[in-house]
Amino acid sequence: MRRNILLTSFLALASFGVNAAEIKFVCYQDANECDVLQEMTSVWEGSTGNKVNFEVVGYDVVRDQLENQLEAGAAPDVARITNLGGLNKYYLDLAPYVDSAAWEKNYGATLPWYRKPSGDNGIYGWQTQLTVTGPYVNVTMFEDAGVDMPEEGATWDDWADALRVVKSELGLTAGLAMDRTAHRWAGPAFSYGAKFHENGVPILVDQGFRDFAETFVGWHTEGLMPAEGWPAGSGTAFKNAAPLFLDGTVAMHMSGSWMLGNYDANITDFEWTVVPIPCGPGGCGAMPGGSGVVAFNTSKHPEVAASYVDFLSQAGRAGYFAANTGNITAHQGLQKAGIDYSGVSQRVSAGLSTFAANAGKAAESTPQAYWFQGYNKNFAIYGIVPDYITKAITGEMSLEDALTAIDADVAAKIAE
Amino acid sequence: MLDFFLNLNNWLLFFALYLLTGFILAKDVYGFLPKLMSSIGWPIEFTQKLFGTKSLPYLFLFPNILIFGLFTFLPLFMNFGFSVTDGSSINFDSRTFSGLDNLARITQEVQIDTGGVNVEDDKFKAALADTFVFVIMQVPIMILIALFTAIVLNKEIIGRGFWRAIFFYPVMLSPVVVAFLWTLILKRQGLLSQTLIDWNWISEPIQWLVDPSWTMFWSIFVYTWAHMGFYMLILLAGLQSIPRDLYEAAQMDGTSERRVFWRITLPLLMPILLVVTVLSLIKAVQAFEELYALQVGWISLVSYIVENAGIRGQKTFFGLGIASMASLIVALILIVLSLLQFYLTRRQVKL
Numbered sequence: 001m002r003r004n005i006l007l008t009s010f011l012a013l014a015s016f017g018v019n020a021a022e023i024k025f026v027c028y029q030d031a032n033e034c035d036v037l038q039e040m041t042s043v044w045e046g047s048t049g050n051k052v053n054f055e056v057v058g059y060d061v062v063r064d065q066l067e068n069q070l071e072a073g074a075a076p077d078v079a080r081i082t083n084l085g086g087l088n089k090y091y092l093d094l095a096p097y098v099d100s101a102a103w104e105k106n107y108g109a110t111l112p113w114y115r116k117p118s119g120d121n122g123i124y125g126w127q128t129q130l131t132v133t134g135p136y137v138n139v140t141m142f143e144d145a146g147v148d149m150p151e152e153g154a155t156w157d158d159w160a161d162a163l164r165v166v167k168s169e170l171g172l173t174a175g176l177a178m179d180r181t182a183h184r185w186a187g188p189a190f191s192y193g194a195k196f197h198e199n200g201v202p203i204l205v206d207q208g209f210r211d212f213a214e215t216f217v218g219w220h221t222e223g224l225m226p227a228e229g230w231p232a233g234s235g236t237a238f239k240n241a242a243p244l245f246l247d248g249t250v251a252m253h254m255s256g257s258w259m260l261g262n263y264d265a266n267i268t269d270f271e272w273t274v275v276p277i278p279c280g281p282g283g284c285g286a287m288p289g290g291s292g293v294v295a296f297n298t299s300k301h302p303e304v305a306a307s308y309v310d311f312l313s314q315a316g317r318a319g320y321f322a323a324n325t326g327n328i329t330a331h332q333g334l335q336k337a338g339i340d341y342s343g344v345s346q347r348v349s350a351g352l353s354t355f356a357a358n359a360g361k362a363a364e365s366t367p368q369a370y371w372f373q374g375y376n377k378n379f380a381i382y383g384i385v386p387d388y389i390t391k392a393i394t395g396e397m398s399l400e401d402a403l404t405a406i407d408a409d410v411a412a413k414i415a416e
Numbered sequence: 417m418l419d420f421f422l423n424l425n426n427w428l429l430f431f432a433l434y435l436l437t438g439f440i441l442a443k444d445v446y447g448f449l450p451k452l453m454s455s456i457g458w459p460i461e462f463t464q465k466l467f468g469t470k471s472l473p474y475l476f477l478f479p480n481i482l483i484f485g486l487f488t489f490l491p492l493f494m495n496f497g498f499s500v501t502d503g504s505s506i507n508f509d510s511r512t513f514s515g516l517d518n519l520a521r522i523t524q525e526v527q528i529d530t531g532g533v534n535v536e537d538d539k540f541k542a543a544l545a546d547t548f549v550f551v552i553m554q555v556p557i558m559i560l561i562a563l564f565t566a567i568v569l570n571k572e573i574i575g576r577g578f579w580r581a582i583f584f585y586p587v588m589l590s591p592v593v594v595a596f597l598w599t600l601i602l603k604r605q606g607l608l609s610q611t612l613i614d615w616n617w618i619s620e621p622i623q624w625l626v627d628p629s630w631t632m633f634w635s636i637f638v639y640t641w642a643h644m645g646f647y648m649l650i651l652l653a654g655l656q657s658i659p660r661d662l663y664e665a666a667q668m669d670g671t672s673e674r675r676v677f678w679r680i681t682l683p684l685l686m687p688i689l690l691v692v693t694v695l696s697l698i699k700a701v702q703a704f705e706e707l708y709a710l711q712v713g714w715i716s717l718v719s720y721i722v723e724n725a726g727i728r729g730q731k732t733f734f735g736l737g738i739a740s741m742a743s744l745i746v747a748l749i750l751i752v753l754s755l756l757q758f759y760l761t762r763r764q765v766k767l
Contacts, residue, residue: 060728063728063730064727064728067726067730067731068506071505071506071507071510072506072507083730086730173604173605226604227604227623227626228603228604228623231623231626231713232623232625232626232711233711234626234711234712234713234714234715234719235715235719235723236723237711237723237728239711377732379730380730380732394626394627394628394713395628396628404533405533405535405538408527408530408532408533408534408535409535409536411527411530411532412521412527412529412530412532412534412535412536412734413732413733413734413735414732414733415529415530415733415734416733
C-alpha cells in the first residue's frame, strides 16, 4: 500500500513536469552576447515555466559543425548563427506562431536573408544585430607620425597614401591589414565598382573587381599590406588580422563592428577609432551582415521554440540586447528611435554610430552589398577569392589567371 | 533512437532485464555469490550450453568486431558511397548517384557541370605533385638522418641515454605544439629572420613558412624534426638485435669500420630499414597536422581533402564527393605502398 502511494506520488510529479518544455540553445559569442541572452532568457523562463539549456560554443562550432548536426537529426532547438541563407532548409517557420505583420514591420529588411531563394515568405529568424564591415585605425600611430587622418568621403587611395607615410615615418612592418575572407574584401571591391551580380546571378570578375584586385595585390607587393595577412594563409582558410592590429604591426585593420567589444576590452596601450568607410568610383562599400537566432524544424517543441524567439525579438528585449552588447540593432523601429548606449564606453558608442552610418552609405551607394549578404551561397565565394588572390600575391599565378580561375571556380561551386 | 541510449533509466532497465534473464537461466546454481556470478555471465554459460566451447572465442570477439566494423568499415563504405554520389548532405537519401563524375571533376580539363574551364583538377594535381615532392624529399632525408643518429647513439658515447631522450623528445610533442614552436622561429618577425638580420646575412625578414622558395624546405625540415626520433628508435632496436659476435669476428679479422658497415650492419638491418621506409612513406603521404598548424604555403593531399569535405566553413554541393574521391586515390596509393612493404618483407625473410 505504502509503495503504491509512493509510486502514485512519483507519477503525479512526473506528469506535472511534462507541461514545461526544455529546449536547447547553441549560442556562440564574440564578446558577451550569450551572457546577455541568458539574462533575457531567465525572464522568459520565469513567466512560462519552460527551460532553455544554453550551450555556449566557439564560432567554429556553429560555422563548421551545426550543419552536420542538422543533417544527422541531432540539432538543437534554437541556435545563434551567421550563415543566414545557407541553412534555410532547416529553419522552423515562425509565421504560424507569431504576429507576422509585426515581424515584417520591425525586421522586414533582414527577413529575406533567411528565406529560400524564391517565393518564400516565411519568418525564420530574429536578427540579433546588424554588423557592418569597416576599418579601425590606430590614432596614436597617426599622431606619432604627424599624419592627418583622411576626412569622411576619402577614397581607399587617400587612405593608402596616408598609411604609407605612417608606415615609413614609424618604421612599421605594414600599414593596413585585412581579415582573409572575401567578406571583408567585398566592401572595398564595391567601392572600386565591383557589382558581384547581374539580376541575381553572380558575376564576380568585372572591371571594378579587377581594379581592386590589381590594387590589392599591389599593396602587398609594395609592403603596405603585411605578409602575415593574406599571404600567410593557404587555400580557402579564414585568417583573422586582429592580432596584427593589437600588436601594432599595422595602423589600420579592415574588420567590422563585431570587434568593437573585443578591442574596447583588450586595447589599453594606444588610442583607436572607427573611421567612415573609404569610398571609390563605385561608392562607399561596406558589407552588411550579422547574426540571428533561429529555431529548427526538427524541434520537438516548435511552439515553445517559436515563442521563445518571438519573445527575444520584441522591441524592449532587442533594445536591451543591442545596448548591452554594443551592437547595431536590426529592429527598424529602434533604429529610428535610437538605442541608449550609455552602458558601453564612449569609443564603442562612437564606433557604433560610424558603423551605422557606413551601413546607410552602403545601402545607398552600393546596394549590391545587400544582395551579396542575402545570397545563399556567399560562403563559398568568401573562401574562393582569397585562395586565388593569395596565389597572385605570392606570384604562384598571374593576376589574370587568378581572376579567370575565380570565375571558373565560383561557377563550379555554385552549380548544382 | 539516440535519446533512448542517452537515457540512464533505459540502461538501468536493460541491466535489470539482463540480470533477471540470468537469474532465470541460472536456476540450478545455489548460493548467493555463485548465483550472482551466473546471472552476470549468463550469455557465456548459455552459449557454452548451446554451441559448446568452440563458439566461445567468437562471443569474445563479437564486441571488438562490432566496434571495429562500426568505426572502420562503416566509414570506409560511407566514404566510397560519398565518392559516387552528389550533394552537400551526409545523408545518403539526400544524395544522388553520379558514378565517376567526381573523378572527372578532379581530373578533367573541362568542368563537367558548367562546361567551362575546370580549376579543381589543377588544385588536385597541384596537391598531388606537391605531396609527391614532399614525400620524395622528406622520406630519404629522414631515414638517412635517423640511420646516422641511430648508429651514433648505438656506440658507447658519453650521456648516451640523455642523447637518445633528446632525439626522441619531439615525437612526444603534439603536432600543434611542434607547429607553434616552429612558427615562433620561422614567422617573419621570428627568431630565425631576426638572427640572420643581426648577422647581416639577410637585409629583410623572410616569411619562411609562406615564401614559395622556402615553404617546402621548412615543411620537410620541421616534419623530419618531429618524426625522426620514432624511426631512429626502431633502427636502434634493429642495430641492437645484430649479434655482437659478428662484429667481434670482423674486429679479429682486422676489417675496416666502413667494410663492417656495408657488409654486416646494413645487410642485417635491411629488413628493419625496409619497414621504416614504407612506414615513413605512408606517414608522409598522410602528412597533415603539422603542415596545417604551421599554415605552410602549399596544400597537401590530406589538406585538399579536408578543405573540400566541408569540415571547415560551409559545404558546397560537390565538395564531399570530391573529397571522398580524392581520399580513395590516397587510399589507393597507401594500399600500393603497404603491398610493397608486404612483398619486400617477405622477400627479405626468404633471403
